[in-house]
Structure formats: C-alpha cells, structure tokens
Amino acid sequence: LGSSDVNLLEMANAYCTVANDGEYHEPVIVTKILDQDGNEVYVAPKDTKQVLQYKSAFFMQNLLKAGV
Incomplete structure (x- = not known):
C-alpha cells in the first residue's frame, strides 16, 4: 500500500x-509449443x-469475497 515497490506481475502472482x-507457480x-502437425x-x-497453508488460503479467499 505504497510502502514498497511491487510490480504488477508480483502482485498478480501473490x-x-x-x-490457488x-x-x-x-x-x-x-x-507449450506445437509444430505444424500438432x-x-x-x-x-x-x-x-x-x-x-490451505486453511489460511481458504480464510483469505473468504475475506476477499466479503470485501466485494
């Protein structure tokens, strides 16, 4: 929130x-790269x-849903 430099890719990945x-990831x-034959x-x-942890991610997802 303005305290450090974070680029868009890092924020999206977080x-x-x-x-997930x-x-x-x-x-x-x-x-993936395919040749002309597939x-x-x-x-x-x-x-x-x-x-x-799965449990922490679950709670974070619910917090983010509640803000919308």
Whole structure:
C-alpha cells in the first residue's frame, strides 16, 4: 500500500497463490509449443510448491469475497 515497490506481475502472482489454495507457480510466458502437425516441441515445467497453508488460503479467499 505504497510502502514498497511491487510490480504488477508480483502482485498478480501473490493473489493467484491465494486463489490457488496456497500453491505457488513460477510465472511462465510460453507454456507449450506445437509444430505444424500438432506435436509438442516444448512444454514448460510445472513446478509448484505449497507456500501458504490451505486453511489460511481458504480464510483469505473468504475475506476477499466479503470485501466485494
């Protein structure tokens, strides 16, 4: 709330972590590349880690719903 510099990607990722039940996903621009025949050439790794307890994320989700 004005006390530090936070860019839009960091703020969006923080809210996404709460919405995803506390699981953090590293932001990825390209998730998959297909060739002209539909074969997968590249698939981004899906590394996730639990950074927030499920119960805490649930309560945070309900608090955010109540504010709307």
